[in-house]
Amino acid sequence: MAKTKTTFFCQNCGAQFPKWVGKCNSCNEWNTIVEEIIHKEENSAWKGASSKTRNIKAVKLNEITATDEQRINTCNHELNRVLGGGLVKGSVVLLGGEPGIGKSTLLLQIALLMKSKVLYVSGEESMTQIKLRADRLKTANNKCLILTETKTQHIFNSIDETIPEVVVIDSIQTLHTDYIEASPGTISQIRETTAELIKFAKETGTPVVLIGHITKEGNIAGPKILEHMVDVVLQFEGDRNHTYRILRAQKNRFGSTAELGIYEMLHTGLREVDNPSEILISEKDADLTGTAISATLEGMRPLMIEVQALVSTAVYGTPQRSCTGFNIKRLNMLLAVLEKRAGFKLGAKDVFLNIAGGIRVEDPAIDLAVVCAVLSSNNELSIAQDSCFAAEVGLSGEIRAISRVEQRIQEAEKLGFKKIVLSKFNKISKKNFTIEIIKVTKIEEVVSVLFKA
Secondary structure (H helix, E strand, O other): OOOOOEEEEEOOOOOEEOOOOOEOOOOOOEOOEEEEEOOOOOOOOOOOOOOOOOOOOOOOHHHOOOOOOOEEOOOOHHHHHHHOOOEEOOOEEEEEEOOOOOHHHHHHHHHHHOOOOEEEEEOOOOHHHHHHHHHHHOOOOOOEEEEEOOEHHHHHHHHHHHOOOEEEEEOHHHOEOOOOOOOOOOHHHHHHHHHHHHHHHHHHOOOEEEEEOEOOOOOEOOOOHHHHHOOEEEEEEOOOOOOEEEEEEEEEOOOOOOOEEEEEEEOOEEEEOOOHHHHHOOOOOOOOOOEEEEEEEEOOEEEEEEEEEEEEEOOOOOOOEEEEOOOHHHHHHHHHHHHHHOOOOOOOEEEEEEEOOOOOOOOHHHHHHHHHHHHHHHHOOOOOOOEEEOOEEOOOOEEEOOOOHHHHHHHHHHOOOOEEEEEOOOOOOOOOOOOEEEEEOEHHHHHHHHOOO
16 A cells, blocks of 8 residues: 655645745745645546557647637627637636626526536535526526536546536535545645546547636635646626626636626626626716726727726825726826926825726726826816827826727727827828827827817
8 A cells, every 4th residue: 555645735825845834935824834645546537548548649840730729609798708709629717706706607607508518517506506596597508407516526427427518617626536635625636626627628628617716815716736727717806896797818828818808797697798888987967077088908899998086185294096997006107297297296185096887907098098087186177078088108298109099999989979189109090080089299288188278
């Protein structure tokens, strides 16, 4: 009988140690080092093709025939967009998010909508709970099979009997295999059960979708290698106090990581938001100060986003700087440009910035809208509701050109905007836009355009 081998793992970051220590040198957390048994039998839960029967040989790169990946339609346009066109056969997708954000609801809804046979494996809910949720979603599908099991050996037996086209696991932290003597959710169990599912997916060409828990820091629980092992890592985020949810791709081997999907949480499930610009621009009756509309891009999708700013005299000695959905360091840089290049004294004032709709924006084209919102609040002058902005602001106060400007102009034109302020250095080939295009080169010109009245 082989000797039992043990080692020590950090339950927070997955770092491995030869002996117990009080503090993890990787994540600096205390009392997270736990001993785990790492010796396992040669067998595995998935009885796939063995290496002896497979004919493996090296092939020259120019002899490999490149073909498009076969994708399975999820019948959900937002998820298809984020994935790059659908589920790739043999791929493994990891979906993470806060507790109660709607991960299980999203995947059960997709499992009920898909025309393929789906095996939905739940280790957290009973069949009755899943049935109640499915009734609330008001979607029926005879091809969706439900299994409540946590042992991988039993899951693979059920897969052999049903032969599904897609497998959903809710969640990977609840699974365990008999070949690792450790509790479910530990580093060893997560790594081993994921490896078995990946082996199954690659050998059979069956897509596997995993739900993953997250830590208090917002990272997916378990070893960091888990995110390296899978093909796609999706993040489902949003505020539970608001109805809108955002789906992002943090890693995608088959598509772009810049795409974004938006859903609205209703009592009947998650509704796809086809035109997010309408929900990201708040409705108001009168002109308000401190608001500006920016034409941004998330992946291939143009968005019109409302930027809200509040500038007030600092009550205490040190002025406050607060951002929601925008980089605070970027805001400090833009405020310094306004003070140095445009002569606005903002060093002794509190500045609060908010991106409406709970979305986080990384596109540098939002810089000009941030500047205009701050100036509008500082001068107590409103910006015309039919105007929008799209440009990057440099340290010397220059208005820089941005990418794919025509797509932004078309989105603004479609939503009824009459004016758009851009950089003079943007090259626009199309000339028949009905929207008025105002081109500027410096921050001083922006001030004169905004407040010429």
